[in-house]
Amino acid sequence: MLLALAATASTAGELRGDVSLGHPPDEHRAHVGDAVIWLEQIPEKTERKLTRTPFRWYWQRREPPHLTRIVQSGRNYHPHVVALAAGSALVIRNEDDVWHGPFSVSPTRGFDLGKLAPGRADTVSFDSTGVVAVRCDIFPDMSLFVVVTPNHAFTRPDESGKWRLPELPAGHYVVHAWHPDLGDSRREVDLPARGSVTLPLRW
Secondary structure, eight states: OOOOOOOTTTOEEEEEEEEESSSSHHHHHHHHHGEEESOOOOHHHHHHHHOOOOOOTTSSSOOOOOOEEEEEEEEESSSEEEEEETTTEEEEEEOOOOOOEEEEEOOOOOOEOOBBTOOOEEEEEOOEEEEEEEEEEETOEEEEEEEESSSSSSSSOTTTTTEEOBOOSSSSEEEEEEEETTTEEEEEEEEEESEEEEEEOOO
């Protein structure tokens, strides 16, 4: 559902909260930080503000665009979950002493990077929103989840479950939270022009 978000430049609120995984098995309790929280839609002005590049003088060197990086080591992907906005790219680097074969058959983004030798890296772009499960065709137990969000209003909780989104104009928002073990949770919230709203996210 498309949502009209009315705002003025002088007003902004804060949306924050905490994530609880309920009562999953003990091995999941330490991974609350694997959750990703994002907004379904934000005003275009807010998106431009979140993606604005820092001011630089004409003689200063232009910095290359930031790319999210994943490392393969110990026959695992590090980190296990990564979030990025649609249109972004991801670098996967093999820092192991063995070859790896990153690939995905996810409908959101399928790819096959072939065999990555130790010390080599490759880049994958993600244009569609959704969750992309990445595996290795040499070591099937390796897994990486790429959560591709529709905008740059996303965040990750800390290890205690606390999270906070960037400042937002007043409006009605749809909040999504996703966890690799528990799936997607969806909430709606009204944010005032000033102050903050605390939104607990539970599965």
